[in-house]
């Protein structure tokens with residue numbers, strides 16, 4: 001057992017072992033093997049216990065990282081878990097899916113001369129251990145309150161808010177148009193990054209703690225926002241962003257050109273054991289096909305790696321900028337390369353070719369030009385540099401915009417920004433409609449699980465303040 005901290009001078013960084021790429025291609029299990037206790041303790045002892053911990057500053061949840069690293073190094077895992085769980089609703093999920101290289105680990109001070117502490121892997125280890133040993137309990141209110149809150153959306157933002165409000169004693173109902181809770185954690189992110197039972201066991205715990213889930217209910221279709229406002233003392237909108245950005249190129253309407261989320265939802269549902277006609281019929285199954293994924297973000301990386309596991313004949317990622325300018329996490333790009341994905345950098349689709357279905361992608365070579373006003377280099381086509389890629393499945397992974405919620409909810413007064421995200425007062429997180437709050441991607445735009453958790457927790461505190469103010473002051477309640 002490690003006894004001292006600051007061991008980075010002596011010990012090298014060791015991430016949990018990665019499974020062999022050949023083995024990974026053949027199954028849907030997570031890529032990284034779990035840490036053994038000794039390895040977690042040893043790696044945690046590398047922390048330099050900074051007075052001003054930049055890892056904590058750059059973690060969206062301001063997790064008290066140095067403290068739980070020290071406790072892990074000392075073998076005091078239950079206390080480490082309590083500290084990790086005090087600021088994070090789903091530490092085991094963040095440990096798996098946060099882009100740590102851009103957040104906590106990317107700002108670890110020992111990174112400057114040594115490799116960073118493996119913060120995410122230790123956080124995952126602590127919380128997986130807590131689950132194994134029964135330390136993770138359903139939310140338990142100290143007292144019940146008569147007021148209720150309706151939450152629209154069971155993604156990380158909605159779930160984090162639900163848990164916090166329930167602990168405060170509110171009666172909480174979570175509405176979701178899907179049949180399972182988790183949002184993109186269940187139907188977007190693939191199993192090899194985040195195993196589905198890790199998400200589903202949280203839903204079960206929340207049900208056990210008295211949170212009600214009203215699933216297969218789309219607000220705007222099955223129930224109106226007005227009805228929820230009448231039923232609950234406050235409503236939180238945490239519906240995420242789902243309008244896929246499209247490509248207007250010739251041939252984009254050909255069969256075989258599909259949207260990333262349709263493809264990933266089908267794969268995730270299949271993995272969960274559901275009947276998926278579009279998968280079984282072949283439309284959303286990459287097996288034996290030449291797959292081209294257009295885009296360079298994490299969604300594109302999830303698509304290419306899903307196609308590899310489905311047994312595609314070839315998988316190519318087409319991205320208009322170069323590797324250094326890719327928005328996706330470098331860790332995921334590396335995993336994809338190891339698993340056999342071909343990257344065509346500086347290439348953009350020009351047209352989708354085919355008769356009754358797509359057969360090829362005509363691509364245009366690009367180069368990076370002068371920076372624009374934001375400082376980012378512009379991409380420009382290289383005249384005449386066209387090439388064709390064989391493709392009988394093309395997956396469009398170009399990002400997401402918000403759906404038109406004021407129209408979907410029949411509430412034109414629900415103000416939106418010029419990006420279509422919900423407009424909120426950033427101090428109170430309340431929308432233009434009194435008692436209706438908003439959090440997560442629908443406010444921020446497409447973001448990260450960890451930011452969804454942060455927003456959900458903050459929204460819960462603001463909802464609590466709002467309900468209490470009304471309960472204490474009849475004049476406010478009458479407004």
Ligand SMILES: Cc1cc2nc3c(=O)[nH]c(=O)nc-3n(C[C@H](O)[C@H](O)[C@H](O)COP(=O)(O)OP(=O)(O)OC[C@H]3O[C@@H](n4cnc5c(N)ncnc54)[C@H](O)[C@@H]3O)c2cc1C
Pocket residue numbers: 097098099152153154155156157158175176177178182183184185188189193217218219220238239240241264298299302408439440441442446447448449450452
């Ligand atoms: C493919 C993919 C991979 C990703 N990978 C990562 C990753 O590795 N790491 C990371 O940190 N982030 C990742 N993200 C981003 C992350 O998943 C999101 O930022 C996060 O889930 C947003 O949380 P949310 O609660 O705001 O919304 P969501 O997770 O989108 O949840 C919104 C929920 O609202 C429900 N809903 C929507 N409209 C209605 C309605 N009208 N009525 C009822 N219910 C409704 C939806 O069904 C959904 O369950 C990924 C995203 C995608 C698409």
Ligand code: SF4
Pocket residue numbers: 058059060061062063065088094095098100103104105119120123450
């Ligand atoms: S929540 Fe994410 S950013 Fe924060 S410590 Fe955990 S892995 Fe790092």
